[in-house]
Amino acid sequence: MPRRMNEFTLIERLTHGVPTNAAVVVGPGDDCAVLDFGFADRWLLLKTDAVVEGIHYSEATPPERVGHKALARCLSDIAAMAGTPVAALVTLALPPHFDPGYLSDVYAGINALARRHAVAVVGGETTTNPDRTLISVCLVGTALKDKCPLRSAARPGDAVFVTGELGGSLAGRHLEFEPRLVEARWLVERFSIHAMIDLSDGLASDLRQVLEASRVGAELLASAIPISPAAKRAARGANSAKAPLTAALTEGEDFELLFTLPSRDAVPLADAWKQQHPALKLSCIGRITAEPGMNLRTREGLRPVTEHGYIHFEKSRSHHRAG
Amino acid sequence: MPRRMNEFTLIERLTHGVPTNAAVVVGPGDDCAVLDFGFADRWLLLKTDAVVEGIHYSEATPPERVGHKALARCLSDIAAMAGTPVAALVTLALPPHFDPGYLSDVYAGINALARRHAVAVVGGETTTNPDRTLISVCLVGTALKDKCPLRSAARPGDAVFVTGELGGSLAGRHLEFEPRLVEARWLVERFSIHAMIDLSDGLASDLRQVLEASRVGAELLASAIPISPAAKRAARGANSAKAPLTAALTEGEDFELLFTLPSRDAVPLADAWKQQHPALKLSCIGRITAEPGMNLRTREGLRPVTEHGYIHFEKSRSHHRAG
Structure with a gap:
């Protein structure tokens, strides 16, 4: 069985x-x-x-x-x-x-x-x-x-962006999030978006879907990953064993967009976004690599992302607080 | 509650x-x-x-x-x-x-x-x-x-037809029935089909949907309603309290087609059907009336059809055998 x-x-x-x-x-x-x-x-x-x-x-x-x-x-x-x-x-x-x-x-x-x-x-x-x-x-x-960005369309050299802030959604946001329909259509009308996915199972798990479908890898910058106030609050809680970064990487139900586009468009996008969607954070969190795998650049160097995010039918694993 | x-x-x-x-x-x-x-x-x-x-x-x-x-x-x-x-x-x-x-x-x-x-x-x-x-x-x-027959399109004077034989589906047919896709398209290509519905909740209940949507009534001929061998077998069973006609009128999951068309087309349809679909019974079971309501013509005369068929969330009612 x-x-x-x-x-x-x-x-x-x-x-x-x-x-x-x-x-x-x-x-x-x-x-x-x-x-x-x-x-x-x-x-x-x-x-x-x-x-x-x-x-x-x-x-x-x-x-x-x-x-x-x-x-x-x-x-x-x-x-x-x-x-x-x-x-x-x-x-x-x-x-x-x-x-x-x-x-x-x-x-x-x-x-x-x-x-x-x-x-x-x-x-x-x-x-x-x-x-x-x-x-x-x-x-x-x-x-x-x-203008229909598939999971399989990420290319080496692409910049990786996410909307909003990640982690801690189950504290409340998962019941009231607004789907990013307007923002997604705005993106494809103005920029050459390669791959796009919505974050339902967690950043690490969903990005892995993109990487496997596109046969590429990714390098993420730990300090650039946007962490939600809810995930930070949870990490400060007396019984918490999970670092906020781990929450942002692995907790599901964020329902934000993750997408990739040519790196030359990263700065124009960031500028145009601030004008058009000032209330919604947009973060460049890393880049697509030709080598497969997902790595995270931290102060301690580059380490593989092993968290798989929340996978249905398996108990979620608890992580010891990293720092 | x-x-x-x-x-x-x-x-x-x-x-x-x-x-x-x-x-x-x-x-x-x-x-x-x-x-x-x-x-x-x-x-x-x-x-x-x-x-x-x-x-x-x-x-x-x-x-x-x-x-x-x-x-x-x-x-x-x-x-x-x-x-x-x-x-x-x-x-x-x-x-x-x-x-x-x-x-x-x-x-x-x-x-x-x-x-x-x-x-x-x-x-x-x-x-x-x-x-x-x-x-x-x-x-x-x-x-x-x-050529998309809606429930609301039945008209007074229409003939009412059903495919196949009704009742007793839960004895086995409900797990292996073939949806009448080919027959339905054949019907609308060759005849002016007014209303059509598939029989999922039982003839009486589903026909009532057509009658209410079309704001008309129907008179059915008891002897013309095709009764499945399974419903007849069940009625012969030692503990049965249900007449085969009641089974055909009220048991669900037949997944046959019920449709109406101008009565002048009834005989040409019956002839063409026998040529084209010899393995599948087609029965003219009655006609659409301007007066609302559903009545059944039996040897005893005209009586209202009060059986509602199987309604989800309610226990199915047992009916005493009528004859």
Whole structure:
């Protein structure tokens, strides 16, 4: 019984050799599926994501935030393709004695976020899940064919950027983050973005997805990695065993964008960003290398990044505080 | 605590006033969402559906059939719009100690059916559902704009047809039915089909959806309703309290097509069908009336159909054998 098989290994195994057809541009393995439906200039994007009571939120989580999170996670994947979301379907899997008022509040959270991004909610399915509530959202959208940054497009010499500040999201931000849809489209309109991904499993884990898909490596600068106030607060806590940098590298659910672009564009980007998005931090955290692997430059020198981030189905490991 | 609220009431309540946009042709309430993505002649169809262990299948169900059913249910909804499915995403919600071999077999069932209908499987998401396995499938497809039969399009005087034989599906057919995609497209290419729906909740319940959406009624002929051998066998069983006709009217999961068309086309359709689809029964079971309501003509006269079919979240009612 392979108790140690994780999500990535399982998905890789299951999606090996799945049926394909002429419409498939990108199948399993990127933030969204990318399909060619015959538009002149656009791809179709398709994505599903689910949140589960007791896993992604608790019974005590305000239902509006549960709904917000359920839709926002999918929107974040559309953002990672610099896409425009169009319509969502909501699947509610419910215990027999559900509370309609609670579900109306979940929908209120979904609807408020959908309205802000002009997304239509075009269906609601319900089914029975006897033991707990599960909410799955399916999103369809579009992306410009020549401006849809895939995970596989990072190139040696690229600068690596992240938006926002990382780590500590589970203290609250994971329930109220705003998907970076506007920022992603702004980026691809003005700069030649190579690879992009949204940070859901943690910087180290998600960057590794980009590196493996692109067959390259990366060198990160420890001092440049933006650490959230929540991660710093947690590290100061009496029982903390985790350094803030480790939190920023390995904790999931940041839902910020990580992307790469030619290093010559790094300074123009930083300047234009400050003008356009003054409220959102943007950090150049390192560069793409031709040699595979992920390394971190610290005061003590270059060391391999061994943290894998949060991998579903495995217990998260505790790290001894480094400094 | 409204324990008696059923699926239809809940969905109606939740999807009232949901956000919409210019792309929405048909939102909540039909077999699929219908979207206008700017094609000259086609709509985009979007559908999700889930199967849950212990609800839609058991631990003992062969995993290939679980996968088959998960995809086939969605395909049946695409068929009800006379659509062509293009690509599917599969969400697996799994207990921590899942069996990868079992899941590979689930995928084998999905993949075999997908290949038969040229559907690409373009992604696999996994998440944790601690207590049982849940499999949700999201499908995107297309339908011809002028040949996409909605639930709301039935007209007084229409003949009402169903494919196949009804009732008793849970004895086995629900795990191996073939979605009526080919037959549905054949129908709309050759005949002016008004309304169409796939039978998932039971003839009485699903026809009622058509009647309410179309603001019409129906008169069914009891002797014309095709009853499956499985429903007849069950009725002969020692402990059975259900007449075969009641089974055909109220048991769900038939996944056959119900449709209406002008009565003048009924005989030409029946003739052409026998030529083209000799292996699949087609039955004219009644007609659409201007007066609302659903009535059944039996030897005893006309009586209202009060059976509501299987409604999720409510225990199915047992019916005393009528004769």
